[in-house]
Every structure is written in structure tokens, then in C-alpha cells.
Amino acid sequence: MDLTALRYFFETALAGSIRQAAERVHVAPSAISRQIAKLEHELGTALLERRSNGVRLTPAGELLAKQMQLTVRDITRVRSQIDELKGLRRGEVSLWCIEGLVDNYLPDVIGRFTQQYPEITFNIVITSTDRIVQALIADEAEIGIALNASLKQPIVNSGGWSxxxxxxxxxxxxxxxxxxxxxxxxxxxxxxxxxxxxxxxxxxxxxxxxxxxxxxxxxxxxxxxxxxxxxxxxxxxxxxxxxxxxxxxxxxxxxxxxxxxxxxxxxCVEFCTHESRRLPLAAREFLNFLKSSAPASHNPRKKRLHAVA
CATH class of the missing domain: 3.40.190.290 (D-Maltodextrin-Binding Protein; domain 2)
Structure with a gap:
């Protein structure tokens, strides 16, 4: 299969729109449409349903998009491993986090981490604890920061505070x-x-x-x-x-x-990972930084009650 056609299809699947996909890859929408039509002809089935407000994946399209997502993740891991062999400190961290930490804690930690590792970038998704656990299981995320997650194998708690x-x-x-x-x-x-x-x-x-x-x-x-x-x-x-x-x-x-x-x-804020997956170097560095930067677990309730007793 043509790699350009696969890339254009995947961008369209992510964007939900041929026009938005074209803007992301800096080509005309007609070029996206031609490549996807070529891919559909090669596979012998429709991958997209065209609608007035965008596109929707067919069942075949969903299968291909899922495989493309795994492939992109594998390529990212290989690049991180190559960088590791070179002794470089660059790469991308895939981080999913609860909303309650985005206004103060997470930006502060990323800011301090970036001072030490300026070449490491982040792909951050803010969502609920349930979705974070699902993303770790599906290999969409490398690190998840969740709250009181109902963790079961293969997802494990790698640190945090309460x-x-x-x-x-x-x-x-x-x-x-x-x-x-x-x-x-x-x-x-x-x-x-x-x-x-x-x-x-x-x-x-x-x-x-x-x-x-x-x-x-x-x-x-x-x-x-x-x-x-x-x-x-x-x-x-x-x-x-x-x-x-x-x-x-x-x-x-x-x-x-x-x-x-x-x-x-x-x-309980929990730094979660998949126990059977070895994190790339960038993600390992950031996870260690999270652990060392976690606030001490504390209970201001008892302190205040004691103060007024």
C-alpha cells in the first residue's frame, strides 16, 4: 500500500474531515480525496462515509485507523530507542492526565522538566480517570496521571501522593x-x-x-x-x-x-503505566521526574482541627 495514501487516510481519520486533514499536511483537499480513493480501490472497500459535516469511518476504516495508530506508536518507540542508543535526550512523551491537575501542578512540572531536557516534547490529553486507564491498556498513552483509579493488571501504580x-x-x-x-x-x-x-x-x-x-x-x-x-x-x-x-x-x-x-x-493521585511495556527513554525520564516532584501526602484537616482544639 502507498505510504502517502495511508498517511492521508490516517490524518483524515484523526481530523474527521478531509478539509482539516488537508490543512494539517499542507495539500489540497482534492489530493487527499484522490489518495483515499486509491486506497479504497486497492482494498476493495469503502473506508469513509462522506457527510456534509465531515467524514465517518466505515467498519473497514476503523480497522485500518486502529492499525495505523499502533504503527505510528511503534515508529515513535523505535525512534526513541535509536535516540537512546545515540545517548540523546530527545523524544516525545505521551501523557494522559486528569483535568484537576492542569491549572497548576502539571504545567509547573513540565516547565521544570523542560529546563533540564529542552529537546523532549509532550503529547498531552486531558480526560477522565476511566479514559486514562483505557488509553494505557490500548497503548494510546505511555504515562497516565489518574485519581483513585480502579487499577487491575496490566496497569500499575508507579507513584503519586494523597x-x-x-x-x-x-x-x-x-x-x-x-x-x-x-x-x-x-x-x-x-x-x-x-x-x-x-x-x-x-x-x-x-x-x-x-x-x-x-x-x-x-x-x-x-x-x-x-x-x-x-x-x-x-x-x-x-x-x-x-x-x-x-x-x-x-x-x-x-x-x-x-x-x-x-x-x-x-x-490519591496515581502515576500509572502498563507493567509489560518498557517505556522509551523520554517517558522514563519524565516518570522519574514526576516521582521526585510529587508533593508529600498530607492531611490539612487534622492539622487545622488540632490548631483550633
């Missing part, structure tokens, strides 16, 4: 000046929570179930940022670990109030 879930409120919220709050007290106010694909939501649900507590949920979202934005409006609180809203709290737009129950399950 901290408690706290009540996150706006400065004008009735709970903002409290030194702590109980779960039963939270039932008096409306809550905004991420949906159940997020590790933090499943953690919150387990905590609530263990305490026999039911919240008045105003909004459920598929975005940590949206959840925090609702809390900033003062119309609802949310339950999250501090790291997810650290920048807002530092700026004074949100306040983190410890939850008084001392036996609650902690929020």
Missing part, C-alpha cells in the same frame, strides 16, 4: 469562614459535582455512602473547571482535593474548608 477531599466554596458562601464542616452540615446546601467517569466523583460517592449522606446536587458536569466555576458563583459548593483548585484558592476566588470526618478515604 490528600483529603475538602468542601470548596466561594468566599461569600456561608461555609467560607468555617474551620471545618461535617458531611451532614453540607446537606443543607446545594452541591456541584463532576460526573461518575471522574475518579474524584466516585471517591465522593463512596465517602457519602459510607457516612449515609445524600447531597442536594444542583449540577453534574463532565468538567472539573465547570464544577469549580459554579462554586465560584457562590450558588453551590463542591467536594474536591485542594490541588484541583489550588490556583483559585491562592487568588482568593475559592476557599477550601476541611471536612471534619477523620476516617474518610483520601484522594
Amino acid at each position: 490528600e483529603p477531599v475538602q468542601a470548596i466554596v466561594a468566599p461569600g458562601h456561608p461555609l467560607a469562614n468555617r474551620t471545618s464542616v461535617t458531611l451532614s452540615e453540607l446537606t443543607e446546601f446545594k452541591a456541584a459535582l463532576p460526573d461518575t467517569t471522574f475518579g474524584v466523583r466516585r471517591l465522593v460517592d463512596r465517602i457519602l455512602e459510607s457516612q449515609g449522606t445524600v447531597l442536594r446536587v444542583l449540577a453534574t458536569t463532565n468538567s472539573i473547571q465547570m464544577t469549580a466555576s459554579i462554586a465560584r458563583q457562590g450558588i453551590a459548593f463542591t467536594l474536591m482535593p485542594y490541588f484541583a483548585v489550588a490556583r483559585d484558592c491562592a487568588a482568593g476566588s475559592l476557599v477550601a474548608v476541611p471536612v471534619a470526618e477523620t476516617e474518610m478515604e483520601m484522594a
Whole structure:
């Protein structure tokens, strides 16, 4: 099969549009169409369904796109291994991460890592814990940073840290000046929570179930940022670990109030990898950097309660 045709097909599959694929590879859309038609003729089957708003993969197209994705990953690994033989410190890290770390922690770590390894680049996907685990299993990601993932072989925890879930409120919220709050007290106010694909939501649900507590949920979202934005409006609180809203709290737009129950399950940030896959040099270097840069596990709830005792 013609490598150009395969490349143009794969770019179209990724973009979902012949026009967008053409822009990415800097050729005319007609050139993309001709190469894909050539590929379809060679395979004897349609690979794409043309629609007014783009294209959709046929079952045959999905099979080819999946194989192309694996091939691209293998080529990337080979290049990293060749670079390793040369003693170079360049390459690309495929990193999938939960949304709660994108506003503060992850950019800071990448910035410090880049100072040491300026030739290493990143391909970063922000998504839910469930999707991160799926990506590691499917070999779409080299490193996943998840929260309270239900890890099973072949995915393993390679490091991380833990901290408690706290009540996150706006400065004008009735709970903002409290030194702590109980779960039963939270039932008096409306809550905004991420949906159940997020590790933090499943953690919150387990905590609530263990305490026999039911919240008045105003909004459920598929975005940590949206959840925090609702809390900033003062119309609802949310339950999250501090790291997810650290920048807002530092700026004074949100306040983190410890939850008084001392036996609650902690929020655990986990650096996840596939146990049977050897990471390329760039990814290994970054994973080691993540481990050395992880905050110490801590529980500000106990510290604050002790201070006011």
C-alpha cells in the first residue's frame, strides 16, 4: 500500500474531515480525496462515509485507523530507542492526565522538566480517570496521571501522593469562614459535582455512602473547571482535593474548608503505566521526574482541627 495514501487516510481519520486533514499536511483537499480513493480501490472497500459535516469511518476504516495508530506508536518507540542508543535526550512523551491537575501542578512540572531536557516534547490529553486507564491498556498513552483509579493488571501504580477531599466554596458562601464542616452540615446546601467517569466523583460517592449522606446536587458536569466555576458563583459548593483548585484558592476566588470526618478515604493521585511495556527513554525520564516532584501526602484537616482544639 502507498505510504502517502495511508498517511492521508490516517490524518483524515484523526481530523474527521478531509478539509482539516488537508490543512494539517499542507495539500489540497482534492489530493487527499484522490489518495483515499486509491486506497479504497486497492482494498476493495469503502473506508469513509462522506457527510456534509465531515467524514465517518466505515467498519473497514476503523480497522485500518486502529492499525495505523499502533504503527505510528511503534515508529515513535523505535525512534526513541535509536535516540537512546545515540545517548540523546530527545523524544516525545505521551501523557494522559486528569483535568484537576492542569491549572497548576502539571504545567509547573513540565516547565521544570523542560529546563533540564529542552529537546523532549509532550503529547498531552486531558480526560477522565476511566479514559486514562483505557488509553494505557490500548497503548494510546505511555504515562497516565489518574485519581483513585480502579487499577487491575496490566496497569500499575508507579507513584503519586494523597490528600483529603475538602468542601470548596466561594468566599461569600456561608461555609467560607468555617474551620471545618461535617458531611451532614453540607446537606443543607446545594452541591456541584463532576460526573461518575471522574475518579474524584466516585471517591465522593463512596465517602457519602459510607457516612449515609445524600447531597442536594444542583449540577453534574463532565468538567472539573465547570464544577469549580459554579462554586465560584457562590450558588453551590463542591467536594474536591485542594490541588484541583489550588490556583483559585491562592487568588482568593475559592476557599477550601476541611471536612471534619477523620476516617474518610483520601484522594490519591496515581502515576500509572502498563507493567509489560518498557517505556522509551523520554517517558522514563519524565516518570522519574514526576516521582521526585510529587508533593508529600498530607492531611490539612487534622492539622487545622488540632490548631483550633
